[in-house]
Amino acid sequence: MDDDVPLLIPEVNPDHLELIKVQRQRRGWSGAIVTNPNCSTIALVMALAPIHQAFGAKRVVVATLQALSGAGYPGLPAIDMLGNVIPFIGGEEEKVESEPLKIMGSLVGDRIHFAECRISAHTNRVFVEDGHMVCVSVELEKKATPDEVARVLAGFSSLPQELKLPSAPERPVIVTDERDRPQPRFDRDAGNGMSAVVGRIRECPVFDIRFVVLSHNTIRGAAGAAILNAELMKAKGLLD
Amino acid sequence: MDDDVPLLIPEVNPDHLELIKVQRQRRGWSGAIVTNPNCSTIALVMALAPIHQAFGAKRVVVATLQALSGAGYPGLPAIDMLGNVIPFIGGEEEKVESEPLKIMGSLVGDRIHFAECRISAHTNRVFVEDGHMVCVSVELEKKATPDEVARVLAGFSSLPQELKLPSAPERPVIVTDERDRPQPRFDRDAGNGMSAVVGRIRECPVFDIRFVVLSHNTIRGAAGAAILNAELMKAKGLLD
Amino acid sequence: MDDDVPLLIPEVNPDHLELIKVQRQRRGWSGAIVTNPNCSTIALVMALAPIHQAFGAKRVVVATLQALSGAGYPGLPAIDMLGNVIPFIGGEEEKVESEPLKIMGSLVGDRIHFAECRISAHTNRVFVEDGHMVCVSVELEKKATPDEVARVLAGFSSLPQELKLPSAPERPVIVTDERDRPQPRFDRDAGNGMSAVVGRIRECPVFDIRFVVLSHNTIRGAAGAAILNAELMKAKGLLD
Amino acid sequence: MDDDVPLLIPEVNPDHLELIKVQRQRRGWSGAIVTNPNCSTIALVMALAPIHQAFGAKRVVVATLQALSGAGYPGLPAIDMLGNVIPFIGGEEEKVESEPLKIMGSLVGDRIHFAECRISAHTNRVFVEDGHMVCVSVELEKKATPDEVARVLAGFSSLPQELKLPSAPERPVIVTDERDRPQPRFDRDAGNGMSAVVGRIRECPVFDIRFVVLSHNTIRGAAGAAILNAELMKAKGLLD
Numbered sequence: 001m002d003d004d005v006p007l008l009i010p011e012v013n014p015d016h017l018e019l020i021k022v023q024r025q026r027r028g029w030s031g032a033i034v035t036n037p038n039c040s041t042i043a044l045v046m047a048l049a050p051i052h053q054a055f056g057a058k059r060v061v062v063a064t065l066q067a068l069s070g071a072g073y074p075g076l077p078a079i080d081m082l083g084n085v086i087p088f089i090g091g092e093e094e095k096v097e098s099e100p101l102k103i104m105g106s107l108v109g110d111r112i113h114f115a116e117c118r119i120s121a122h123t124n125r126v127f128v129e130d131g132h133m134v135c136v137s138v139e140l141e142k143k144a145t146p147d148e149v150a151r152v153l154a155g156f157s158s159l160p161q162e163l164k165l166p167s168a169p170e171r172p173v174i175v176t177d178e179r180d181r182p183q184p185r186f187d188r189d190a191g192n193g194m195s196a197v198v199g200r201i202r203e204c205p206v207f208d209i210r211f212v213v214l215s216h217n218t219i220r221g222a223a224g225a226a227i228l229n230a231e232l233m234k235a236k237g238l239l240d
Numbered sequence: 241m242d243d244d245v246p247l248l249i250p251e252v253n254p255d256h257l258e259l260i261k262v263q264r265q266r267r268g269w270s271g272a273i274v275t276n277p278n279c280s281t282i283a284l285v286m287a288l289a290p291i292h293q294a295f296g297a298k299r300v301v302v303a304t305l306q307a308l309s310g311a312g313y314p315g316l317p318a319i320d321m322l323g324n325v326i327p328f329i330g331g332e333e334e335k336v337e338s339e340p341l342k343i344m345g346s347l348v349g350d351r352i353h354f355a356e357c358r359i360s361a362h363t364n365r366v367f368v369e370d371g372h373m374v375c376v377s378v379e380l381e382k383k384a385t386p387d388e389v390a391r392v393l394a395g396f397s398s399l400p401q402e403l404k405l406p407s408a409p410e411r412p413v414i415v416t417d418e419r420d421r422p423q424p425r426f427d428r429d430a431g432n433g434m435s436a437v438v439g440r441i442r443e444c445p446v447f448d449i450r451f452v453v454l455s456h457n458t459i460r461g462a463a464g465a466a467i468l469n470a471e472l473m474k475a476k477g478l479l480d
Numbered sequence: 481m482d483d484d485v486p487l488l489i490p491e492v493n494p495d496h497l498e499l500i501k502v503q504r505q506r507r508g509w510s511g512a513i514v515t516n517p518n519c520s521t522i523a524l525v526m527a528l529a530p531i532h533q534a535f536g537a538k539r540v541v542v543a544t545l546q547a548l549s550g551a552g553y554p555g556l557p558a559i560d561m562l563g564n565v566i567p568f569i570g571g572e573e574e575k576v577e578s579e580p581l582k583i584m585g586s587l588v589g590d591r592i593h594f595a596e597c598r599i600s601a602h603t604n605r606v607f608v609e610d611g612h613m614v615c616v617s618v619e620l621e622k623k624a625t626p627d628e629v630a631r632v633l634a635g636f637s638s639l640p641q642e643l644k645l646p647s648a649p650e651r652p653v654i655v656t657d658e659r660d661r662p663q664p665r666f667d668r669d670a671g672n673g674m675s676a677v678v679g680r681i682r683e684c685p686v687f688d689i690r691f692v693v694l695s696h697n698t699i700r701g702a703a704g705a706a707i708l709n710a711e712l713m714k715a716k717g718l719l720d
Numbered sequence: 721m722d723d724d725v726p727l728l729i730p731e732v733n734p735d736h737l738e739l740i741k742v743q744r745q746r747r748g749w750s751g752a753i754v755t756n757p758n759c760s761t762i763a764l765v766m767a768l769a770p771i772h773q774a775f776g777a778k779r780v781v782v783a784t785l786q787a788l789s790g791a792g793y794p795g796l797p798a799i800d801m802l803g804n805v806i807p808f809i810g811g812e813e814e815k816v817e818s819e820p821l822k823i824m825g826s827l828v829g830d831r832i833h834f835a836e837c838r839i840s841a842h843t844n845r846v847f848v849e850d851g852h853m854v855c856v857s858v859e860l861e862k863k864a865t866p867d868e869v870a871r872v873l874a875g876f877s878s879l880p881q882e883l884k885l886p887s888a889p890e891r892p893v894i895v896t897d898e899r900d901r902p903q904p905r906f907d908r909d910a911g912n913g914m915s916a917v918v919g920r921i922r923e924c925p926v927f928d929i930r931f932v933v934l935s936h937n938t939i940r941g942a943a944g945a946a947i948l949n950a951e952l953m954k955a956k957g958l959l960d
Contacts, residue, residue, distance in 0.1 A: 541781040541924075543783030543842065545805050563848050563849045563905055564905040564906075565848060565853060565904060567900065567903070568899055568920065577925055600857055600926035600930060602783065602932070604855070606785070606805050607846075607847050608804060609803045613805060613807060615807065617781050617840055660806055660808035663805065664803070665800075666804075680808065684781075684840045685840045686779045686781050686840035690840060690842065692842070
């Protein structure tokens, strides 16, 4: 979360890579530090950022259902997860509440203005191998119907798609209208694990809109993210 | 949800049993219809009602992680639930969003004034045998700290406790401060399955307060609820 | 497996406690060492010993499906057991193949003559909380029908039952004729977890008889076994 | 199991396709019926047949741990399989005990002489998505060491490999010497799901040799088997 280090999701804030120039100048080196967001931040932001860009997200309440692989190996004991869920993941809620504000922030001069949005997260561990699912309720600045939100998400495309980066999925966000999807087992591999799948887009009785988003935590959320970051940096001449 | 039929949680709205008089008069019978709320409504309201009574709940966003047994038998196929969660339960969200308003409503004359509160629910099925868990974020009318909320919940006691009804748990709500509890496997049997367990009471960056509540869906949420209802009706002379 | 240390299952070899005299004399102490067999040995021997006493068991091939709790805590990682079984448990097969021969052996003078029986074991770890299940095929010396075997097992009773030891189950072996039982979830608590449940007793195309036996590995297989051992020793005046 | 219908595993009994001539003549048709063995039969025979060819299998005791998908959809309820195993699969043991004898039989004239081998099977359902695992103990006619058996299995190759049939795996049987493999989650996809994986080849205290074999029940055990059968029939000119 350092000022001059981009927290990068190539489809969302590719312009933040400009910070590398600031970083190089300030730290006097020729390398570059770019960090991956937390894997549940990525799932959330893949869907939230296009909505934020189009309609403005003011307040967001999320609850995650996160896969075992997110805890690394060996992670949780089988005996604790048999027929159980755990409503706590150390340090996770803080990240899900803060990282998106930086990622969705605007680069102004040599610093990022954080998005003005408040996020509240409940994070839960469930007995799933891979795939973080997030239930999201959003208050919008500019009202929008579920259909309008679905269109924005389905149509979302960005620099990695334009540049046809090898690991970039054709569609960063896939919208499903099956009423009981996305599900980790069946949807995590969409776009070779690099697409987020959004479903159940509907009105929210408390805020404006709500939906469920799923993303593969070890591909889009980790290894694939690092590769896509590198591909983008290379394409922008930052690895020379 | 009929006007003259109480939707009863004995600790929360025992006074709604007065509706039986209205019901008998209007329908010209000597029996009585009393209904059980949905099992995830019960989990939510066991914790929400005391908070609502003390501080007023204006807006509530919840996400549930519900057990397999809630779907009856045979319920979901094993092959669909292996390493999976399902972000949809037919008809469930509507109930969780509407039933609490009636249960937490006030009996005025011969009708219930619904609580003025808005609820948004995401309901999910998880690979758990018994025990519905609900992540809850609440906007309060009257500000309160997590400690104040914890005290109200831990101290909550009502008519079934006063009357020492046989199935009434000593404490309807048990508050835990272990950071990763309640968990279905380990907490669902609290109070012989009749107590709700609330944990992770903490401030909410979007609303005021948030927490996790767990309740045994086939005991407090079904069979035990029906028995406790009957015990209360008997004690009030309504089964004579 | 020391010569002068009884490996005790109170219903099977209570007479082996005589070894304590040998042990005290030989080692010059007044205490006593008595050991618990391995938890899957116990499951097997609870059913095999009465059969061996009645009909003689010459050759036995078993495959176990063992619960997670048998591995202690934390045991196996959840990520390894999700939708998986592991066909290996370190050191387990050796114990299941050797311990029963001592337990079912005869005390002759001051030493145990091991039972003349050969056992082959495949041990597997499965995603079950508690309850070790064993598939058993037995070659008998004296032919017997499934019905005869069932009668011997259902009628099995021994010293702990005679002495009415507090932890002794009324029936050490419960025979079920439901075609898909015993199952760990539903049968492990039989006799407060101290009874073994045997089902599917049927002819074996290779040997003579085969069946499935289930026993609660942390009760009959560990804590309960130790208590029952102590109760028996106390009743026999060995703890004075 | 009709006399003139081959029960085909292309690597094991491709010569049984000769029965189609008998079948056509006897039934007066130009089509052909070829059947797939049961999916757990296939897992067993992929390993047993090469051993039988090399050393003669006289008596075989097996216990299976079979995946959920073998029961079709919807199959077993999640609530029954949570932390549970079921020691019964309707009709399965009969198939595992009889089909291999036909498959490993010899075509003599216009009929198959069944292999002279006796098999005893315990079949169990476990909480695994795909992949049937079988624990096998074998009495051999001609003694062989585990190493000799491993060499026979690893070197096994047959007509589909010679003909380079598109769906034929390069190696029908893959031998692993990791002590805790094969495991369904990690080994079922070997050879695109068309190879059987054999591990834990070791001496048997009761018979001669024992091992564990795993095969993908919906690929090698069903769809892939049908395709490979058709490829072989086409190559042999039987589909013209």
